[in-house]
Amino acid sequence: MAAVLVVLAACCTSPEKADLKKMDFFIDDLMEQMTLREKIGQLTLLEGEAYRSAKEGRKEEFIRRVREGEGGSVLDMYGARQVREVQRIAVDQSRLHIPMFFGLDVIHGFSTVFPIPLALACSWDMEAIERSARVAAREATAEGLCWTFSPMVDICHDARWGRIAEGAGEDPYLGSRVAEAMVRGYQGTCLADSTTMMACVKHFGLYGAGEAGREYNTVDMSHWRMYNEYLPPYKAAIDAGAFSMMSSFNTVDGVPATGNYWLLTELLRNEWGFQGFVVSDYASISDMIDHGMGDTAAVAELAIEAGLDLDMCSDAYAHSLEQAVRSGRISMELIDQSCRRILKAKYLLGLFDDPYRYCDTTMAERVVLCPEHRAEARRTAAETFVLLKNQGNLLPLQKKGRIALVGPMADDTLNISGMWSWCARPDQYITLREGLRKAVGSNAEILYARGCNLIYDAATDKKYARKYITRDSRSDKELLNEALSVAARADVIVAAVGECSEMSGEGASMVNIQLPDAQRDLLEALAKTGKPIVMLNFTGRPVVLNWENEHLDAILQVWFAGSETADAVADVLFGDVVPSGKLTTTFPRHVGQYPFSYACYNTGRPQYGDFQRCRTNYLDVENDGLFPFGYGLSYTSFDYSPITMSDTVMNSKGEIVASVTITNTGNYDGCEVVQMYIRDVYGSVVRPVKELKGFERIMLKKGESHTVSFSITEETLKFYNAACQHVAEPGDFVVMIGPNSRDVQQRRFVLN
Numbered sequence: 001m002a003a004v005l006v007v008l009a010a011c012c013t014s015p016e017k018a019d020l021k022k023m024d025f026f027i028d029d030l031m032e033q034m035t036l037r038e039k040i041g042q043l044t045l046l047e048g049e050a051y052r053s054a055k056e057g058r059k060e061e062f063i064r065r066v067r068e069g070e071g072g073s074v075l076d077m078y079g080a081r082q083v084r085e086v087q088r089i090a091v092d093q094s095r096l097h098i099p100m101f102f103g104l105d106v107i108h109g110f111s112t113v114f115p116i117p118l119a120l121a122c123s124w125d126m127e128a129i130e131r132s133a134r135v136a137a138r139e140a141t142a143e144g145l146c147w148t149f150s151p152m153v154d155i156c157h158d159a160r161w162g163r164i165a166e167g168a169g170e171d172p173y174l175g176s177r178v179a180e181a182m183v184r185g186y187q188g189t190c191l192a193d194s195t196t197m198m199a200c201v202k203h204f205g206l207y208g209a210g211e212a213g214r215e216y217n218t219v220d221m222s223h224w225r226m227y228n229e230y231l232p233p234y235k236a237a238i239d240a241g242a243f244s245m246m247s248s249f250n251t252v253d254g255v256p257a258t259g260n261y262w263l264l265t266e267l268l269r270n271e272w273g274f275q276g277f278v279v280s281d282y283a284s285i286s287d288m289i290d291h292g293m294g295d296t297a298a299v300a301e302l303a304i305e306a307g308l309d310l311d312m313c314s315d316a317y318a319h320s321l322e323q324a325v326r327s328g329r330i331s332m333e334l335i336d337q338s339c340r341r342i343l344k345a346k347y348l349l350g351l352f353d354d355p356y357r358y359c360d361t362t363m364a365e366r367v368v369l370c371p372e373h374r375a376e377a378r379r380t381a382a383e384t385f386v387l388l389k390n391q392g393n394l395l396p397l398q399k400k401g402r403i404a405l406v407g408p409m410a411d412d413t414l415n416i417s418g419m420w421s422w423c424a425r426p427d428q429y430i431t432l433r434e435g436l437r438k439a440v441g442s443n444a445e446i447l448y449a450r451g452c453n454l455i456y457d458a459a460t461d462k463k464y465a466r467k468y469i470t471r472d473s474r475s476d477k478e479l480l481n482e483a484l485s486v487a488a489r490a491d492v493i494v495a496a497v498g499e500c501s502e503m504s505g506e507g508a509s510m511v512n513i514q515l516p517d518a519q520r521d522l523l524e525a526l527a528k529t530g531k532p533i534v535m536l537n538f539t540g541r542p543v544v545l546n547w548e549n550e551h552l553d554a555i556l557q558v559w560f561a562g563s564e565t566a567d568a569v570a571d572v573l574f575g576d577v578v579p580s581g582k583l584t585t586t587f588p589r590h591v592g593q594y595p596f597s598y599a600c601y602n603t604g605r606p607q608y609g610d611f612q613r614c615r616t617n618y619l620d621v622e623n624d625g626l627f628p629f630g631y632g633l634s635y636t637s638f639d640y641s642p643i644t645m646s647d648t649v650m651n652s653k654g655e656i657v658a659s660v661t662i663t664n665t666g667n668y669d670g671c672e673v674v675q676m677y678i679r680d681v682y683g684s685v686v687r688p689v690k691e692l693k694g695f696e697r698i699m700l701k702k703g704e705s706h707t708v709s710f711s712i713t714e715e716t717l718k719f720y721n722a723a724c725q726h727v728a729e730p731g732d733f734v735v736m737i738g739p740n741s742r743d744v745q746q747r748r749f750v751l752n
């Protein structure tokens with residue numbers, strides 16, 4: 001085709017003007033040759049599963065659609081050979097030879113699996129997070145993919161929502177930094193590079209704020225609140241160059257996001273200047289029928305008019321848009337506009353230059369699960385673990401004596417990858433049991449007993465765990481007795497417990513966020529033995545740990561840490577790596593505290609100090625969380641000097657530098673995440689009691705000191721006022737610095 005001869009002009013993620021012109025000419029020329037049906041084809045994302053289907057006629061129909069230009073991209077298809085096959089049909093057999101792009105949810109790694117996103121954020125290590133996306137892109141592009149549905153940047157204040165696992169937590173500032181790092185990692189500096197892939201920011205917008213944490217539920221919030229708390233990470237991701245955005249399933253101001261003109265056009269394009277394309281979530285166009293927005297034709301029109309470019313697998317555009325244009329209900333300009341955006345993505349990905357640039361059939365063997373990637377994943381995983389309790393410095397364990405490893409997560413390779421890990425290769429991973437044995441060698445003995453199933457009730461187990469955890473057919477009593485006899489012979493107990501991977505992620509909202517019944521009983525029985533117990537908590541969400549915190553000696557939150565879980569846990573358990581993770585979601589005392597954020601607003605009757613009646617509180621539980629935002633212990637200890645300020649007054653052009661000197665006063669080298677929060681004391685609207693505005697992750701050797709300085713300018717103090725203008729208001733401020741959001745020191749300053 002002519003297009004193959006095009007010299008790839010626009011290589012980088014922000015091409016030069018001249019290159020853009022060249023691209024525009026190329027696309028103009030192509031679009032002149034396209035029929036309406038072919039243009040609508042570009043707005044249709046086909047389901048890759050159809051090509052693999054054994055169902056009669058399904059594969060043939062998929063091929064026909066590709067041949068006739070009725071689809072422009074494919075979901076859920078990977079493998080360089082298969083992608084090459086399908087690309088060949090598009091390029092060789094369709095009338096205009098337009099290449100397709102291929103997308104998949106590569107959320108936290110490909111076959112080298114990194115910790116789930118919520119865990120990754122707990123590293124507060126933006127370079128490691130960027131590298132994790134880079135590794136994911138290298139492996140995924142070797143398998144034919146050039147588009148990932150990541151990062152998910154939905155802020156969430158409610159751990160009942162299973163998808164809290166997929167985001168960076170509760171804070172918009174941290175969430176924005178993570179979003180930028182992920183986009184940089186996937187896209188690099190050149191989208192057309194055969195080892196980078198296009199990022200898709202999701203889910204736009206406010207998907208994390210569904211009422212009561214119930215999946216897909218209604219969202220209703222003021223614009224003031226969304227601008228301040230929920231929108232910043234989406235904006236940060238597109239400012240970092242993300243070229244695609246996914247609409248969400250929920251409503252915004254009463255209209256589903258997928259058909260919401262204010263959201264997808266006024267805000268995203270007119271206000272933020274987004275240049276890429278918007279894809280619906282899976283079938284979220286046709287889902288609007290159930291929302292009550294009309295029939296297939298009506299919802300297709302609603303979506304395209306709102307600014308939704310690409311229909312993911314609902315086929316509403318394919319069925320309805322041609323007729324809508326022919327009857328004059330939808331303008332040709334709308335179709336052209338969306339088609340142009342999709343073709344632009346293909347151009348920037350370099351597909352017109354070489355449609356097979358992501359289909360090198362020898363590459364996967366070289367990069368997928370290569371030792372460098374696995375080493376990177378292991379290092380990163382260890383950084384995401386959060387030490388919540390370590391009484392009497394039980395951890396790190398010594399590699400000696402007898403260690404009892406118990407719990408349903410101890411001998412597992414299916415769960416460790418966590419949700420959204422389609423390309424995980426459990427056969428290539430080792431279990432915790434194997435990992436600990438490898439780590440201690442002949443110096444110590446690892447005794448093992450499963451102890452219990454995930455949950456007592458087999459039917460519930462099946463519903464929660466699906467195929468991801470196998471059930472032990474022995475009776476509950478037999479399982480427990482075995483664990484108790486193993487514990488009796490051991491010096492210390494390591495309990496690998498928690499949720500299974502499918503208890504978080506999509507479609508996994510829960511109101512009971514405590515350890516499942518059988519596992520709690522196991523821990524209670526083990527606690528009665530009087531042996532020291534380390535709890536390794538595998539979860540995809542914050543959970544309520546009151547009992548565990550009271551009765552167990554050490555708690556290490558390990559999330560779902562990916563393919564290298566076993567080695568990474570061993571690294572931290574035995575002190576080869578000192579834990580440094582810090583929570584990015586508060587762990588509550590009770591599920592009834594949700595929605596919860598450390599950055600709350602004062603009411604007119606806040607509770608200061610102890611409980612008082614008729615203040616903002618509950619009768620039966622404290623206001624704060626059990627483990628606050630930003631919290632995490634280390635094997636070493638850090639001392640914070642008082643805050644020094646370069647000044648205590650600044651004007652709108654000025655800067656104040658707030659500094660603290662941190663000293664490693666303990667017995668290990670270790671990393672600390674130093675956090676700065678700010679409070680705007682008076683405002684034209686209520687302001688949070690504190691907001692994260694800066695952080696730095698530092699490495700300190702034993703005895704070493706380092707001064708961390710945070711720059712505060714007018715920009716740092718800006719927020720959205722009642723008219724949603726981004727302003728800083730003169731007045732009094734408090735700067736707080738500390739190791740977490742609770743234990744901070746403070747100084748005041750004034751903005752004139």
Ligand code: BGC
Pocket residue numbers: 105149202281282506
């Ligand atoms: C999810 C998205 C995902 C899409 C494609 C949907 O159900 O909400 O996050 O990217 O499926 O797999």
